[in-house]
Amino acid sequence: MLNIYKNTEQGLERLETAVNGSWIHAVDPTPEEVQKLIAWGMDVDYVNYSLDQDEMARMEREDEYTFILLRIPYFQGKTADVPYTTMPLGIYILGNMVFTVCRYESDIFKVLTNGKYRGLKTGKRYRLALYIFLETSVRYLNCLRDINKTTGALEDQLQQSTRNREVLELLKYQKSLTYFATALRSNEVMMERVQRVQLFNYYEEDQDLLEDVLTENQQAIQMTNINTEILSSMMDAFASIISNNLNGVMKVLAALTIIVNLPAIVAAFYGMNVTLPGQGHPLAFLLVLGIAVGLTAVATFVFYKRDWF
Numbered sequence: 681m682l683n684i685y686k687n688t689e690q691g692l693e694r695l696e697t698a699v700n701g702s703w704i705h706a707v708d709p710t711p712e713e714v715q716k717l718i719a720w721g722m723d724v725d726y727v728n729y730s731l732d733q734d735e736m737a738r739m740e741r742e743d744e745y746t747f748i749l750l751r752i753p754y755f756q757g758k759t760a761d762v763p764y765t766t767m768p769l770g771i772y773i774l775g776n777m778v779f780t781v782c783r784y785e786s787d788i789f790k791v792l793t794n795g796k797y798r799g800l801k802t803g804k805r806y807r808l809a810l811y812i813f814l815e816t817s818v819r820y821l822n823c824l825r826d827i828n829k830t831t832g833a834l835e836d837q838l839q840q841s842t843r844n845r846e847v848l849e850l851l852k853y854q855k856s857l858t859y860f861a862t863a864l865r866s867n868e869v870m871m872e873r874v875q876r877v878q879l880f881n882y883y884e885e886d887q888d889l890l891e892d893v894l895t896e897n898q899q900a901i902q903m904t905n906i907n908t909e910i911l912s913s914m915m916d917a918f919a920s921i922i923s924n925n926l927n928g929v930m931k932v933l934a935a936l937t938i939i940v941n942l943p944a945i946v947a948a949f950y951g952m953n954v955t956l957p958g959q960g961h962p963l964a965f966l967l968v969l970g971i972a973v974g975l976t977a978v979a980t981f982v983f984y985k986r987d988w989f
Contacts, residue, residue: 681707681785682716685793687802692793698777703802705789706781717781721774730770730781737768737866739873746773746879748809748870751863752786752816753823758830764823764856766863771812773805780812788815806879810889813871817896820864824903827853831911850911857908864901871897935983942979943972 684695686702698704698720706717709727718724726747729735740747748771755764769786772779780789792800797811831853834846871894950968 682709682713685802691795701776701803703778703780703808706779707785708783709781717779721777722772722779726770726772727781730768731783733767733783735768737863737870739870741877741879744774750813750816750870751866752782752788753819753860754784754786755823761852762855762859763852764827765859771809773809776803776805778802778805778808788812788819791815807886807889810886810893813893814889814896817893817900820860820900821896821903824860824900824907827856827907835914850914854908854911857904857911861901861904861908864897864904868897868901939976939979942975946972946975
């Protein structure tokens with residue numbers, strides 16, 4: 681899918697074809713759309729790099745163009761094996777046009793096109809790239825907050841759980857944090873290189889914006905590291921809690937089994953076809969019943985005092 685945007689007097693508008701000063705955004709382009717991108721000036725290798733899920737963040741600069749590859753967060757759904765992962769986003773700056781290419785649609789671009797950033801102009805190519813950087817960092821922070829809420833709910837469930845389901849759910853989010861940590865560090869290296877080559881030094885606003893981006897990215901890295909350590913410790917602790925909960929259940933079942941079997945043992949002794957003490961007494965049945973109830977009461981009291989219930 682190709683979306684072409686350009687700033688006009690009415691704001692950010694969508695066009696049918698690429699023109700000077702436009703922003704071309706491609707999401708999982710078809711072969712025909714790839715050919716259009718090539719016809720408008722984008723190198724086919726950079727299209728492929730942007731669609732390759734294993735590509736890491738980097739920056740390449742030549743006289744004619746600048747290519748920046750960024751890892752952005754992507755939510756696959758809570759039922760997925762890895763709910764939150766990352767994907768590459770290619771930013772190709774050629775002349776007065778900006779190309780962005782990625783495999784899946786992202787909320788980042790919905791925010792960029794809905795007017796959140798007043799200073800976003802498709803003609804200001806490098807500032808557009810900076811806004812993409814900034815919104816990517818913000819999106820990482822939002823995803824990390826969502827992960828915190830989900831793991832907090834799982835923590836409440838785990839306190840009473842005797843199953844592995846909740847621990848396996850936590851493992852899924854630990855995988856997400858691992859992907860986030862790798863992508864954020866890769867993005868940080870790329871942004872530091874961008875800062876060193878002074879790619880965004882044309883305007884003072886761009887320099888300040890780049891500093892904000894680096895700060896937000898560093899905050900996301902620290903938040904990811906903290907969450908990873910907490911989640912790792914939480915999983916170890918709750919594995920022990922689950923084991924203890926299961927031991928408690930087994931202890932209660934064992935106590936109940938003993939209590940239920942005591943009357944059966946007394947009845948078995950007095951049900952044998954042999955001569956038994958007091959069998960001719962008129963209150964023999966009540967005596968046997970009393971012995972069974974007494975033993976049950978004693979066992980229940982002992983187990984209660986030992987906190988087996």
